Amino acid sequence: MIKPFRVPCVAVTAALLAATLMSGVVYAQQKVLKFIPQADLRILDPIATTAYITRNHGYMVYDTLFAMDEKFQVKPQMIDKWEISTDRLTYTFTLRDGLKFHDGQPVRSADCIASIDRWSKRDALGQKLAEATENWSAVSDKTFRLKLKKPFPLALEALAKPSSNVPFIMPERIAKTDAFKNIEDATGSGPFKMVKEEWVPGSKVVYVKNTDYVPRKEAPSWASGGKVVKVDRVEWIYIPDSATAAAALNAGEADIWEQLPPDLIPVLAKNKDITVKNIDLLGSMGMIRFNFLQPPFNNQKMRQALLYMVNQQDYVIGIAGDPKNGYPCMSYFTCGTPLSSEVGAEPLKGKRDLEKAKQLVKESGYKGEKIVIIDATDQPIVHAQSLLTLEMLKKIGLNAEIQAGDWGTLITRRSVKEPVEKGGWSIFHTWLVGPDMVNPAVNFPIRGTGEKAWFGWPTDPVMEELREAWFNAPDAASSKKAAEAVQRRAFEFVPIIPTGRFILPTAYRSNISGLIIAPINLLWNVEKK
């Protein structure tokens, strides 16, 4: 017999057990996609940071006015129709029917204008568009207008920018936040809703299907076309240890691993239940960046000397482990895209010329100044490049050393403009994804705006003029020609040295299909059987 005072205990236990079992049943009925992302999501604001993981989060929860397809054509996304005046100074946009934010509010012109305004305060291409803009105005809740001061042929390309910073559309109340303040509200109108209560930074991000989302009818192509969600719930599970991530995928605890480290490709390729595939066909570009304010790389001949020494194949192997995971790319613009070419690339091509490099070093008047390569050992791509560059510099007798730290230290130290003896630096390495280097508008490392330029602060008015000429190119042929002039100048001035393209493939289980081939892992259209 159960004693009376035990009855509540039994009831509570039974209720808890039932609740536990019921929650299991609910999850079992749902299609849950478990995705191992490339990094941990820490920042929710895709305008406040250029971090790729935050951009990817942005694609989950937000939508864009336009989007680029796999043929680099601008396609409407939230926009239903648009008109451009004959003088090309007025653009009138009309939103699609049925667009709603996750809080149930309709997407209005005011939301779009506020979002573009905030984006254009942070993004380089957005700033360029803002320079050419007279004003944005709402004609009605669904129609708005962009009035330009002068024709800006890249207006639609800017609104369809695929990589950081992407002009995502947010509710006006959020988009009014200062562009330098990190927003915390992830309300968008995209195909997924973030479940913020279940977000455990450093471990898990949960998204559910936005059942109010109205996808376009077209087939998906990059971030354009129909964003049809085919699962109920997506869990981003951040696993910091790559061996554990591989084991989790092998054991079926995860469905997709976004970026596979090169050493684990053969391990996972052995499993017949797992497919290893290059989703991002554009890959990423490694690069050597110089400090233009301090000797010896304030001297153009010193930078040119390194062009004759860099062997991109070595860097590809160093970064990606196997020549199959990358390829040399003798262009300042993403190989395989319309503006890429080998114009001016002679110093970087062919047999490496040590004697020529030594001669240029001699002509530069190098006096044995210490060269400091700042390295981040917690970033394998940066670390591999640093070691290779050090080896290369030592080969021609330069006084070079690596000063290692973590990524946090590197990106703080690279803002120091002092000589190396006072905490400065000479070289750092990083990488950019393909869409961030496709043209002179987004390719920020080539800019020569001195103090306003990216770290290293090169001053190159010639480059700025050539870049401006590219912006004003009226058609594709003249745009290509202008881009070639930009590249020729880049190989002369050497703002960076491209160290080759590498691809980190995606691995997924055999019950997964519909992954979109794109430079970003997009999770709509993905099906789990």
Add this chain to the structure above:
Amino acid sequence: MRRLGATIVVMAVVAFVVFSLLYLTPGDPAAILAGDAATDDDIRRIRAKLGLDEPFFVRFGGWVWALLHGDLGTSIFTNLPVTRLIGQRIEPTVALTMCTLVISIAIAVPLGVIAAAKVGTWVDRAVMAFSVLGFSVPVFVLAYVLIGTFSITLEWLPVQGYRPLRDGVWEWFRHLVLPSTALGTVYIALIARITRASMLDVLSQDYVRTAQAKGLSSRAVLLRHALKNAAVPIVTVIGIGIALLIGGAIVTETVFAIPGIGRLTVDAILRRDYPIIQGVILLFSGVYVLVNLAVDMSYMYFDPRIRY
């Protein structure tokens, strides 16, 4: 009460030292937040928004004032309150620590007692050999071996992750077995060695001989007389173990992708997320001090001669 007063002073000193060290450490959360493509100007403006350009005493004063109001601040990156982040992480770490301790004590103390009772025999040598092995094998190597065997080959246990108790006791336990075993091995080795050494010391005392001469069974002598008197060094090591486990579970948490306090701390350090680092270190120092206090108090139970 005097000890508790000292605890507050210790934590105040820790708070000041930690804040000062972070202030002096190279690294700029604004630069990390802005991303790789940001310019100097972007970073300067973000730094101003975050108040990171204010003088040391203004920032320290603001932090202490908020702390006195029970506010540990907000993460620079996630914009979430530090108390919420710690709250999310405390359960996995406490569960892992407690599970590891229970497994360690349950295995190590009997092993140490048996080794002492059978000193010089093959049993003693086997226990000591296991102990050396436990010290020598790095946690991550053992973790991979366990994952390979029990998760991949046998498919008995999950590879990674943590399930809270509310998801069910079985799921919770299944996710803790491998991490606790991997983490516990070194503590089993340590506690077994200390137990053996301490027991050997006690077993040579006159009162043990007297107990044996009175005709008490070996079991009663070992467990009722010797073990209780050998407990002071064992409890000290266990106490240190608790403190070390809470902060030192980082490797285990990383390999098994457990969202615990250790990983929260390391991630925060790598990103220079100052409010989290300060909050967690303050928590650690509190736990260390309290565990030491509890250990000191337990001495009075095990050895009534000890008085404070």
